[in-house]
Amino acid sequence: MRVFVPATFDMLGALARDGKMPARSGIGFALTPALREFYTAGDDEEMSYAAFLEAARASLRLLGIGDEERFPHRRVVVSVDLDDGAVTPEPDKGESVVRLDSPVISVDDLAAIHVDDEGNEPATAAAIEAVDAADLGDEDAEITLGDCEDNLMSWYDSRELGVLVDLM
Secondary structure, three states: OEEEEEEOHHHHHHHHHHOEEEOHHHEEEEOOHHHHHHOOOOOHHHHHHHHHHHHHHHHHHHHHOOOOOOOOOOOEEEEEEOOHHHEEEOHHHOOOEEEEOOOEEEHHHEEEEEEOOHHHHHHHHHHHHHHHHHHOOOHHHHHHHHHHHOOOOEEEEHHHHHHHHHHO
16 A cells, blocks of 8 residues: 655655654555545545645644754655555544554655655745644635645655755
8 A cells, every 4th residue: 555654854864864764643644445435536546646635734744843954844755655454544533544553664665755846945834834724724824735735746766765865
């Protein structure tokens, strides 16, 4: 199963250095049965992208903690491939939410890395401040969050992890 795990750039550094990183709260996002039921139309790729966007939004919350040293305004999502038995859907927390049976991601599970580009940083910084208000229905905050989510994240192959961390 492809699982999208919210992260930060410092967490990527730990993955490159240690070969593993903790998944904060042991949570990821995936194309779950509940997500399939939620959408009445669309293919697997479109529904998976919805789960990816939820992981990107969760990355905003990680950035909101304020402990990111290198890139405090760049969302990061790590795509991992896990056995179906290694995740447990938690539809009461959201249609795409899964609990990882092991809250540690291994570099061996890594499928791809997604990172905001430098040009996205202003929109991401604004979204970090607005994400909670957007979730509570504030229309201006929703627009701010939408501006961030409209920015595509760059895709990197799992084999580029070390180079990505070293060269950025």
